[in-house]
Every structure is written in C-alpha cells, then in structure tokens.
Amino acid sequence: MEKVLVTGGTGFLGLRLVMQLLNDGYDVRTTIRKRSGQDRIMRILKEYGTKNIQNISFIEADLSSDDNWLEAMQDRKYVFSVASPVFFGKIKNESDAIKPALDGTLRILKAANKSNVKRVVMTSNFGAVGFSKKSGITTENDWTDPDEKGLSIYEKSKLLAEQAAWQYIGQPDVNLEFVTVNPTAIFGPSLDQHVSGSFDLLKNILNAKMGKIPNLPLNVVDVRDVVDIEIKAMTTPGANLKRFIASADGQISIREIADLIRSQRNSLSTQVTDKLIPNWIVELGSLFNSRAREGKLMLHINRKISNQQAKDILGWTPVSDNQQAVLAAVDSLLKYKLV
Numbered sequence: 001m002e003k004v005l006v007t008g009g010t011g012f013l014g015l016r017l018v019m020q021l022l023n024d025g026y027d028v029r030t031t032i033r034k035r036s037g038q039d040r041i042m043r044i045l046k047e048y049g050t051k052n053i054q055n056i057s058f059i060e061a062d063l064s065s066d067d068n069w070l071e072a073m074q075d076r077k078y079v080f081s082v083a084s085p086v087f088f089g090k091i092k093n094e095s096d097a098i099k100p101a102l103d104g105t106l107r108i109l110k111a112a113n114k115s116n117v118k119r120v121v122m123t124s125n126f127g128a129v130g131f132s133k134k135s136g137i138t139t140e141n142d143w144t145d146p147d148e149k150g151l152s153i154y155e156k157s158k159l160l161a162e163q164a165a166w167q168y169i170g171q172p173d174v175n176l177e178f179v180t181v182n183p184t185a186i187f188g189p190s191l192d193q194h195v196s197g198s199f200d201l202l203k204n205i206l207n208a209k210m211g212k213i214p215n216l217p218l219n220v221v222d223v224r225d226v227v228d229i230e231i232k233a234m235t236t237p238g239a240n241l242k243r244f245i246a247s248a249d250g251q252i253s254i255r256e257i258a259d260l261i262r263s264q265r266n267s268l269s270t271q272v273t274d275k276l277i278p279n280w281i282v283e284l285g286s287l288f289n290s291r292a293r294e295g296k297l298m299l300h301i302n303r304k305i306s307n308q309q310a311k312d313i314l315g316w317t318p319v320s321d322n323q324q325a326v327l328a329a330v331d332s333l334l335k336y337k338l339v
Contacts, residue, residue: 001025001026002078003026003029004027004079005028005030005080006082007031007061007063007072008030008031008084009031010032010040011082011083012194012196012223013186013223016223018030018045019050020224022051022052022056023050024231026055028055029057032058032061033060034060041056042056064085069107069111072111073111073112073114078119079117080121081120081121094153098153100157102164104161105122105161105162106165109168118177119234120177122162122178122181123183124158124161124181125158125183125184126183126184126185127144128144128163128182129143129243129245130305131155131297131301133302136304137305138302138306139245139306139308139309143159143163146159150293151297162180162182165178178240178241179244181230181243184218184305185198185201185218186221186222188329189328190223195332196223199332199338202257202326202333202339203338203339205258205273206273206330206333207271208271212273213277214277214279214295215276216295216299217252217299217303218251218252219247219248221247221318221325222324222325225248225319229314236315238313242313244313246307247305247307249318252326257326258274260323260326260327261327264323265327265331279299282295
C-alpha cells in the first residue's frame, strides 16, 4: 500500500479525500488539531461504510507549530496539504491572516523535504489564479495580482501562500515533486454538518429575510471532483510542477442558482430570495466600503476559465455540472438542517 498524509482531515474537503483514499486502498495518516477530531472522522467513515478503515491513523499537528510534523511525515510517500489556518472573528489586519498561511505552508513543505516525501499536492484556490484577468480565457498560467483592488484578505493569503510554496520548491536543496490544485467555489454533498465556506452563499440565497444580494457570476465545482483531481495529481507523473484549475465546465450566476432551487427544490421556494442588488449599486458602494469593493471585483472577474489541463494531463472528467454541484450542496443544507 502506498502511504499518504492528509493535513486537515476534519475539513469539508480533507475528510472527503481521506474517505476516498481509504476506499482506493491507500494507507492514510491524517493530522487533527484536537483529539476529538479523530472520533468525528471515525464516526463518519463508519457511517458511510468506508473500506479499509483499519488503514487510517491520526496525529495531532497544527499549522502554527513545528510540533509533530516530522513524525507526521515519517514513512509517507505523498502529502496532501489541505489544512488552512483557522481564524475566529473578523480579520482586520492582513498580517493576521497572511503570516499564518505562509508559515503553515512552508512548515509542511520543509517537513516533507526533510522526510524524503516524494510529492506534495497543495490545495490552493482559484483566487490565486484568476482574480486579475478580465478577458480572454483564464488558465493555470495566470496569477492574481496581490494588490488587486477588492481582493479579500483570505484570497490574498491563499495567493501569497501558493507563491511562497513555488519559491521554496525552486530552491536547489529541495527535492520535492510539487503540484497545486486550484478549486473554484466548492459545492457538492457534505458528509456531515461541516460544510465549506462556499455554502454561505447558498445560505444567503435561501434567506429571503436577509435582504438583497448581488447577482454575481460564479464558477463552481463538486467536492468529489476536487478529490478526483487531487488523487490523480498525486499519481500522474506528468502532473509534477503543474497547477490544475478544479472547476465544472462553464459558469452559473446567483440569479440562475436561485431559479434552479425554486424549480428543482419546491419545498425551499419560499425561502429563496428574489431581491438582487443592481450591479450599479455594487459599483457605487465600492467607493465607500471594502465589502462592496470585494463584490465589485467578483462582478468583473473573467468567468471564462479553462479546466482543460486537468482533462489533458490527468485524464479527469467532472462527475457534476454546475447545476448538479449546487443541488447536491442544497440537499446537504437540508439534510443537516443548516437552512
């Protein structure tokens, strides 16, 4: 059995990745911040009938500390860098988000290099790729400008962390193979009530009392498709030193999502907001507050993106289109009473 490490096994993506790796026959070790995370992971793996459950092990490790990272990497051939720093409350100072993201990323890579890991697959995000290109087709060759007006602190931290990772990989004393996966907004089914941050957008659409929301265009992806790309990025020789945009084909807008929920999930129709903020109001508001500046950027992001590199190099085909990914996420919100 190939031996892999998944950082952040309790997360929405990390847990799905752990489960698939076990089903595929890998020996999986995953990091958890607290021992209680192990109980939750085991409960869910058993609930979903995961195969080879005896092949999972756990180690406590946090991105903010060097403790246990060398032990976590011991005898591992592959590492999935999925975990992100956890923030409580609103981040006002950029350095409070950026420094932990950079430090955590480099901590994982340095430990992997010392431990003779063969390849690290890093989960970055689309915010590191396509938030500055306003026309044409966005590909993995594109990078977001860190000084892009309206770029959120979170997106900037992910961007700078990925750039720091590539700089580290290029050093002469580093012998790691390296791949990044850059997902768009992650939807699809959840394994429990712990969902991705992207689900907040759906919660807002399903909160008619909240008021108006902007009609943003979006690129989305099913969590199962992200996992598929991640595992293929681990095993495909030609993936080394490549980035892969993880996204369903095409795009979908907030208005289209609202209409989709009304037509396909009748029980939720009265909860779907029908109030959209006109684009000109978003543009005007961007002159006065940072939230509106983020909204303005989202309005103007080029949504014509290419996932062709994942198809060509990894042989990947998405399991879900935009509508299926959204509806699977909505069903999870219903199942776990999150709306």
